[in-house]
Amino acid sequence: MSSKVDKVERHSHPPDPVVGGGLSGADVVDDISAHVLTDRLGQIWWVALGCSLLLLTVFAISVAVLLWKGVGVWGIHDTVGWGLAITNFVWWIGIGHAGTFISAFLLLMSQGWRTSINRFAEGMTLLAVACAGVFPLLHLGRPWLFYWLMPYPNRMALWPQWRSPLIWDFVAVSTYGSVSLLFWYLGLVPDLAAVRDRATGRKKKVYALLCLGWRGSAYHWSYHQRAYLILAALATPLVVSVHSIVSLDFSVAILPGWHSTIFPPYFVAGAILSGFAMVITLAVPLRAWMKLENYITLKHLENSAKLMLITSFIVTYGYASEIFFGWWSGEVFHMAHLKHLFTGAYSPLWFVVLLCNSILPQLLWWRKFRTSPWALFWLSLAVNVGMWGERYIIVVGTLYKDYLPSAWRLYHATIWDWGLFLGTFGLFGSLFLLFIRYVPVISIHEMVELIKEDKE
């Protein structure tokens, strides 16, 4: 489905422009706000929303059944206490990382090219964190008592167990969620004002309320710029810290396959790999559908692809070091773990993981591949699958054969495990569709700034 614009652009390099089509600032404002104010997305949007809502229903049913009957409806048992739920949690939260990486880290690094993809990547982050948060919450068994994870004045005179990584996790993820939300909204305020200025009737009032009376005065801009930078500075460490802490959930335990110092960097790299894969998965259809080729240019896709290549190497290094240190330790259970990895019940999945995360990304060495949107799209899907498989291998592949051979037991996810996982795509999809319909999907003010800077 390679469109004409792609072909034209592919032949016009080097270098690929950050903004295509020779757009002026005013064009950008009109174009992007028109996405929000007029029904440009057409019937496909309704069809997509319908499908997402259907999946959301699956989500609702899965949650309801779980709450009614308890975690016994899942496939978890004494040996594998963390099943699909924790796999999905780690996967979703990892996906969020690319958004923060793009919006905060690259902002501080003054990477102008981030501008057009940061908004929807931030949106992706927020929704991915929301989907991720569902799993550990439901995995508690009694989710209505989730506030026990917080230190609050209670009659039991109890604090949370600070030595447990699970409480670090709770703090890290909730911080991540709130900072991401603030960052996203703060960046939106001037854009919502731009939409307000072009809207009429009731829509005008809604956007006026949401943009908090933004007038675009020099004072407003100066405060906004400062607040945005401060939030970026706050969010940047989160790119590293959140998944590091998620990795500690595993590596603090003394199980072979978990107890490894490589875990934090290895998890962060995996998070950014899967995050950029998801950015590409979303960006390629989005730019074709919403005709955003002038904003999300081949340069963006290529840069994202390069980051995928780098992080794929780090992840592969993680695999290699895990195998090496397992062998180096010479410890019986660790050696057995490695043997099970390559020959055990889950070894087919392990080879899929290696294929998707280590071997297929090697295609990104070719510029031609990096600049073919739909080829990237299929690769990114493979990486998404591979990263999910990696988390499954980490969670289940370690737990199913622990130190007590009589307790060894396979894990089979039930229909309600899969229902909930599938359901989170409904949650993500519905909210993402609403997001691209009602919120400027490209950061208008930053685009205009970029165009002005380009001209100067």
Place this chain on the structure above:
Amino acid sequence: MSQVFPKKLDGVLRIGCFITALMFLFVLLTLIGLTRSSWVTGENRFTEQPIPFSHRHHAGELQIDCRYCHTSVETSAQAGLPPTETCMTCHSQLYTQDEVTAPIRRSWTEDKPIRWKRVIELPDFVYFAHNVHVNNGVACTECHGRVDRMPLMSQAHHYTMGWCLECHKDPARRLRPEEEVFSPEWSPPDHQQREEIAEFLMKKYDVELSRLTECSSCHR
């Protein structure tokens, strides 16, 4: 570009946000307060019994030992409630025609136990052992209050986990010598020796502090 809303809406929005935050805080504080109130915990609540039995009269004025009725307190997790026979040891002779004691005689003649009502209801996941406490120097009144002054039995404390832990974290000053466990009141002979006696009793009863706050000490 003219503004959509009048200027005063800005103030309204700010006040609205402030009030919302305040409401949130108010709800939170109310909940925190409510869970501690006697309305929820039942502190000082009287429980109506089939017979208006007075601990003040029996344990206070007559100075009947707690163990005369609660016989298993030293040997079992449950202190035990007296069977009708225990009441009849005296009431076959005393107040034999009184209206108040009529349910005892009815229970005796019909051979149906009196249905006493539980005063202190701990959750099912808490395993409180009476014998462990009284055999290690924790007096009845430490938890039950001055029963010898209660005409009708009421909850002396709120019996929340925090309340239990207060003592489990620092039991030393609440311990008594063996022979004083069943006395309503006791103070060490010389007030200045309190700390010294506490230390002595901790050693005597071999109290291991770290084990007192282990989850499985009370939740099994």
